[in-house]
Amino acid sequence: MRTSKHAAASSRGLNFFFIQLAWRNLWRNKRRTLIAGASVFFAVFLAVAMSSVQTGQHEYMIRSAVGFYTGHIQIHGLHYWEKRSLDQTIPLDPAMLDSLHFLPHVVHVVPRLETAALISHGNATRVSPVIGIAPAPEDAMTGLGKRIIRGSPLLQWHSGALLAEGLARLLGVDVGDSVVVYGQGYQGVTAAAMIPVSGIVQFPVPDLNNAMFYLPLGHAQELLSAPGRVTGVALMLDNDDDVDRLLPAVRRIAGSGVEVMTWRQMLPELLQAIQADNGGTIIMLLILYVVIGFGICGTVMMMTAERTREFGITIALGMKRWRLMAITMFEALMVSMMGACGGILAAIPVILYFSYHPIWLGGDYAKAMLAYGVEPIVPFSNDPMVFLIQGIIVFFMGAVSGLYPLFVLRRLEPVRAMRGER
């Protein structure tokens, strides 16, 4: 008992002694330490920045697809997602909307009735998605109201349409004009109406800007002969992680005869695109790690070479090799730790800034992105995991590089080392 306690105390003392020595060693040659630390620092900074842009891009893609259209969870008629026909509409029960609202994490409950129809004015005719919306929740979820550039927003029981700016231009209409909407309503009934344009909305993505046509839900139901019916109810949650946990409760409230889908089921292409992109990112990150790794290794080798004489003398004076090894190990850990922490600390303000003020791209690249249906921005993610994971990976690379002096020390011959030879 006693001996073991003593041994424990002394080993703790010894550990502390090593740490103290390592710390002093570090500051004995400040410049050397700073160079080593800086290589880790920049490595972490770059890895965090790159990973943040990547994750940010994916978060942005998900956020815009989910936030603009599907929601995290959607309730719709059986097979609606596959067939997209008004025949799969479901009756909208206000009590159901209320119950959905009361679920935890549910932020927006957005009913919609959508189809495609001809929009015509004069000789110009376009095929457009026609979406009946409840103005207030739709505005809250998709920010539609903020996109209005002329005219006024939709009112629940008013006749009037919001046209995307490009569509309005193609048809040659503006606020105050009327357009003919012609298509097929519920159960094949002809849907035709003359509807005044109450406002123009602008989207950065041409596919949306040349197409979207919004009506107040009640009016759309009347036009499409589908009173009280909707094609779907989109649920927006406060975060993506609770989707699966909430699913059973949503299913219970929605009842039978309907389909409840998550965005992952509704947008499998998006999920696949992200996975494919992740593969590419991993390769890029690996290249970055290799570059970083060699940088750190080089610094460590230089440092070790510089200290060969010093090592030789201390061993000749009676320093145990393993103690020296432990000290250099601690040095490597400390430098890596300081570099990694410094890198993370320095990256935080930069990435926080860009996560709220994404970089807008210009020129041909921006046009290409718009053609793909993506806003030309470089979004940054401020997910803490980005910082943590990149910090830890680079820290380990530093620590592993720190093993190099151990090999040197094991083979070191004090006499030759003191002469500055290997």
Added chain:
Amino acid sequence: MPTIVVVLLLLVFAGSLRAQDAREIVRRANDLMRGSSTYSEFSMTIQKPEWSRTVVLKAWSREPDYSLVYVTEPARDRGSVTLKRKNEVWNWLPSVQRVIKIPPSMMLQSWMGSDFTNDDLVRQSSIVDDYTQTIAGEDTMAGRTCWKIELTPKPEAGVVWGKLHMWISQTGYLELRTDFYDEDGTLIKKFTGSDIRTFDGRSIASHWEMVPVQEPGKMTVLDYQQLKFNVNLDQSFFSEQNMKRVR
């Protein structure tokens, strides 16, 4: 050498003779059904798994390029007119007092919720000219001996189908059934005629069922109440102006 030439010539000749035959059969069946100009009254019932709906229509047509269809029922849609002129389709919507031209992108959409597309309206008359016809065999349909004729679209014809099979009765050239196959050889639609009646001196199937084979529970049924052939219709009848006047 000369024998081979003779054999080849015979083969080619025999082949073209058979093709000519099939083409002639299809042309006669087509002329019987359509005439140079027709007036018809018919009802169209659209059956879906969840609902069904009947539309009553009057139609005038001048083959091959012009037709005009007027909706008499249901009351809600009364007065709607579809005008086909060459490859273009217009609709007159009395409720908003506007004529709308159907854009090319909508041509494959369903016409009035039926299993017919706008494109079907436009393309119907080309079975003689846009296809190569061959006799594929004989078959019995509704108690009548029929030629089964395979129609393959000509390369330059803008046809969506991979091939068609038509059953045409050997007596009276009655078109009794047409199967529509896509380019992969999958059967897509079956168009079957029955209940043969005499309209304006011609025996013709009056009850037609269009079944989209891939979509169970769906069907469009046409029932002819009246058919008149070689009606006197001027080209000016098929005009935007007349869409608004016709009753």
